[in-house]
Amino acid sequence: xxxxxxxxxxxxxxxLVEELKNAVTKxxxxxxxxxxxxxxxxxxxxxxxxxxxxxLVSGPGCPVCVTSASHMDAFIxxxxxxxxxxxxxxxxxxxxxxxxxxxxxxxxxxxxxIVYSPMDALDIAVKNPHELVVFLGVGFETTTPxxxxxxxxxxxxxxxxxxxxxxxxxxxxxxxxxxxxxxxKIDGLLCPGHVSSIxxxxxxxxxxxxxxLACVVSGFETxxxxxxxxxxxRQVGNNDIKVENVYPRAVSWEGNSRAAKVVDExxxxxxxxxxxxxxxxxxxxxxxxxxxxFDAEVRLDIKLPEAKEPKGCMCGNILKxxxxxxxxxLFATRCNTxxxxxxxxxSSEGTCAAYYKYGRDE
Amino acid sequence: xxxxxxxxxHGSGGLASQQLIADLFLKxxxxxxxxxxxxxxxxxxxxxxxxxxTDSYVVDPIFFPGGDIGKLAVHGTINDLAMRGAVPYCLSLxxxxxxxxxxxxxxxxxxxxxxxxKEAGVPVVTGDTKxxxxxxxxxxxxxxxxxxxxAKDIDISSKNAKEGDAVxxxxxxxxxxxxxxxRRAGIAVQGDLQSDTMPLHNLVAALLAExxxxxxxxxxxxxxxxxxxxxxxxxxxxxxxxLSDESLPIRPQVxxxxxxLGLEPLYLANEGKCLxxxxxxxxxxxxxxxxxxxxxxxxxxxxxxxxxxxxxxxINTPVGGARVVTPLHGMPxxxxx
Amino acid sequence: xxxxxxxxxxxxQGDPDDFTxxxxxxxxxxxxxxxVRLEIVDHWPAVGDYVIVHAGFAIHSLVEEEALxxxxxxxxxxxxxxxxxxx
Numbered sequence: 129x130x131x132x133x134x135x136x137x138x139x140x141x142x143x144l145v146e147e148l149k150n151a152v153t154k155x156x157x158x159x160x161x162x163x164x165x166x167x168x169x170x171x172x173x174x175x176x177x178x179x180x181x182x183x184l185v186s187g188p189g190c191p192v193c194v195t196s197a198s199h200m201d202a203f204i205x206x207x208x209x210x211x212x213x214x215x216x217x218x219x220x221x222x223x224x225x226x227x228x229x230x231x232x233x234x235x236x237x238x239x240x241x242i243v244y245s246p247m248d249a250l251d252i253a254v255k256n257p258h259e260l261v262v263f264l265g266v267g268f269e270t271t272t273p274x275x276x277x278x279x280x281x282x283x284x285x286x287x288x289x290x291x292x293x294x295x296x297x298x299x300x301x302x303x304x305x306x307x308x309x310x311x312x313k314i315d316g317l318l319c320p321g322h323v324s325s326i327x328x329x330x331x332x333x334x335x336x337x338x339x340x341l342a343c344v345v346s347g348f349e350t351x352x353x354x355x356x357x358x359x360x361x362r363q364v365g366n367n368d369i370k371v372e373n374v375y376p377r378a379v380s381w382e383g384n385s386r387a388a389k390v391v392d393e394x395x396x397x398x399x400x401x402x403x404x405x406x407x408x409x410x411x412x413x414x415x416x417x418x419x420x421x422f423d424a425e426v427r428l429d430i431k432l433p434e435a436k437e438p439k440g441c442m443c444g445n446i447l448k449x450x451x452x453x454x455x456x457x458l459f460a461t462r463c464n465t466x467x468x469x470x471x472x473x474x475s476s477e478g479t480c481a482a483y484y485k486y487g488r489d490e
Numbered sequence: 491x492x493x494x495x496x497x498x499x500h501g502s503g504g505l506a507s508q509q510l511i512a513d514l515f516l517k518x519x520x521x522x523x524x525x526x527x528x529x530x531x532x533x534x535x536x537x538x539x540x541x542x543x544t545d546s547y548v549v550d551p552i553f554f555p556g557g558d559i560g561k562l563a564v565h566g567t568i569n570d571l572a573m574r575g576a577v578p579y580c581l582s583l584x585x586x587x588x589x590x591x592x593x594x595x596x597x598x599x600x601x602x603x604x605x606x607x608k609e610a611g612v613p614v615v616t617g618d619t620k621x622x623x624x625x626x627x628x629x630x631x632x633x634x635x636x637x638x639x640x641a642k643d644i645d646i647s648s649k650n651a652k653e654g655d656a657v658x659x660x661x662x663x664x665x666x667x668x669x670x671x672x673r674r675a676g677i678a679v680q681g682d683l684q685s686d687t688m689p690l691h692n693l694v695a696a697l698l699a700e701x702x703x704x705x706x707x708x709x710x711x712x713x714x715x716x717x718x719x720x721x722x723x724x725x726x727x728x729x730x731x732x733l734s735d736e737s738l739p740i741r742p743q744v745x746x747x748x749x750x751l752g753l754e755p756l757y758l759a760n761e762g763k764c765l766x767x768x769x770x771x772x773x774x775x776x777x778x779x780x781x782x783x784x785x786x787x788x789x790x791x792x793x794x795x796x797x798x799x800x801x802x803x804x805i806n807t808p809v810g811g812a813r814v815v816t817p818l819h820g821m822p823x824x825x826x827x
Numbered sequence: 828x829x830x831x832x833x834x835x836x837x838x839x840q841g842d843p844d845d846f847t848x849x850x851x852x853x854x855x856x857x858x859x860x861x862x863v864r865l866e867i868v869d870h871w872p873a874v875g876d877y878v879i880v881h882a883g884f885a886i887h888s889l890v891e892e893e894a895l896x897x898x899x900x901x902x903x904x905x906x907x908x909x910x911x912x913x914x
Contacts, residue, residue: 218824
C-alpha cells in the first residue's frame, strides 16, 4: 500500500532501531497520548525492544475507554427504547456501563448497528424512515469533523429521523488536567498523529512550554514511531524541549481549517465527563442549538444517570502513570479483560489490559 | 412444487414435506442411500476407527462471494474429518428453515450442496428438515454431521505437537472472515474479496502419503482465526509457538480491507485453510507437498513450536521485536481507534 | 483514536464550496475500493492524488513532496532535526 508500506520497510526501520538503542542518555518517561499509538507500538513489538531508561505509559487518548459509565448507561438505555435503533463504531460494542454493555442490549433485542462511518448511520436512517436512528458519537478531533459533516448533510437533505448523541471529546484539555497534578512525572508526549492532522502540530506548543515537555507528533508506522522515540529521548537528553513533527505527510503546523469550520458550525465547547478522570471543563463538544433537532440528548430528553465510578478503581492514577495496575484493588479480581471496569482495562492495549494479558515478563 | 416460499407445512412430515424432499432434495442429492428415504442410513462398516464430527452453520449473508451456506457446510464438515487424518465417507444434512424463506434460494443452496458433495466425492446419505414460524429463525440454519475412517497408523492431535516442529499454513489468511464482514451494511468495501471455502481432504491425503508419521497436528483455523487456533494448540501441547510476521501469507486486498477497518487478519475466519504442524526436519518437504496441490498453492512456513510457557503464541516483528498473540475474546469488530 | 490509511482517488464529484452537493470520492488501495466523503478534507483532491481516510471521510490530501520529505526525515540519522530537514 503506497504511503504506508515505505514507512514499514525494514530497511528504513532497522537503522532506527540501532539509533534508538543509543538515543537514551537520560532516563525518561513518555506518555502515549493516543490509543492508536499504544496499539501501533504494541503491534510492532516495539515495547520489547525499548532501550533501558525509556518508559512508556498509556494516556487518555482512547475514546471508548474514556467514555464515562454514565454515558454508557445512557447509550444502553437509548438502545433499549422501542422505535429507536443505535448505530455505533465497533469499538463501543463491548464497553461496559454499570449494568452491562451494548452487546448485552443487542442480545435482549435492542437494535444495534455497527458501522464504519457516521454517514453509514445516516444511510440507515434514510432507509428506515419509521425508526429513530441515533448515532452514538465518541471520538476525538479526527472523528468529530466527520460527525459534524454528517449532521450538516442530514440538515441539508432534511432527514428527520437521524440524531447524534455527542460525547465527543477534545485534546489537549485532558492533558492539561493530568499535567496540572504535580505528582505526575512525565518528560514527554508522543502526540497523536491524526488528531494533529486536524488541530495542527502547533496546538501542542503551549503545553510543551508550560510543563517543559518534549513533544513529538508521530505517525503510526514502524519508522515513524522509532524516529519519534529517538527524538523524544534526544530532546530530554539535551534538555532541548520543543514540538517536533515527524508526520509532515499528514500533519501541518496549522491543521485542517476546512474541517475546523465544519465542526464549528455544528458544535460548541462543553464540559465533559471522562471515565477515570471525572469532569473536565471545556473538554467536550455539544451540538449547537441551531441543530438541536439532530441532538439526541435534547430531542429524546435524556437525563444522564448518576453512575458512580466503582469504588477502588484507580484508573485516574494509572492514566497519570502514578500507580501500576497491581496496586489497584480491583485489578484481576473484579476488573479483568472479560469484565473491564475502568478505561485502562477497557482498552485492549491499555495499561491494565496489557499487564493482565501479558504480565510483566513481556 | 408450486410454492414460492417455505411454509410451515413443509416441516410437518406430511405430504408437503414429502413433496419438498422429492422435488428438491432428491432431485439434486442423488445417491441410493438417500433415495431409500428410511429413518436411518445403514452403512457398511469397515475395520478400524471411525471419526465422527458435527457442525452447524448460521452464516449471514447466506450467499457471499466465493460460496454460500450450503457449500460452507459441506466443506466445513469434510475438513473437520480431514483434520484428524480421516478419509471422509458420508454426511448428514439437517435443515431448519424459516417460514417464508424463498424456494428459489433454497434450491440454489441445495444445488450448491450437491455440487460440493460431488466434487469432494462425499455424499449426503441422510437428512432432516424442520420449519419454524417466521421470525423464529433466520432464513436457513444447516447442521452437517460427518463420518470418516481413520487408518491404523494415523494419530493426529494437537497434543502431539513437539518442540522443534514447524507450523505451516496452507494458504492466505482471513479471506473468508473479511468477505463476510464486508458484506454487512455499513461496512461495505468493494473489490476482489472472496471466501476461501474449500475441502481439504485431498491436501491432507497428499501430506499423509508423503510424510507418514511426520504430520503431528492438523487444524483448520475457522472462527477466531489462526491466532485462536494456535493458542489452542500451544495449550494442548504444553509448548509455545513463535511466528514470523513477515511469513504470514495475506492477499493484498485482504490486508488493505483490514487496514481500513481496523481488523487483524490473524483473527479472521478461514474456511479452506489448514495449519499443519510437522517434524521440523520435514518442513520444506511438507511445504513442497502442499504447494503442489491446488488447495495449498500459497502455503507457507509461518513458525515453529518452542519450549516455553504453555499456551503462549508470540509473533516476531520485522524490526526484531516480539509481541504476544492472545486468543480472541469474542467476534472481531471493525474499529476506528 | 485514529485509524486512518492513505488511499488513491479514482473519481471525484461535488462542489467543494457547496455543502448541499454530494462531496464524494471513490478511493482504492491494493484492489479494494470504497466511497469516501470530502466535506472535511483540507485540500480538494484530483484524480490520482492520495487522501488519508478515517471513518469514511478523507481528512487530508497527501502531497507527494511532503511524503518524500517525510521519508528523508526518517532516513536522516543522528544530527539533523526535523526543522532543519524540512526547511
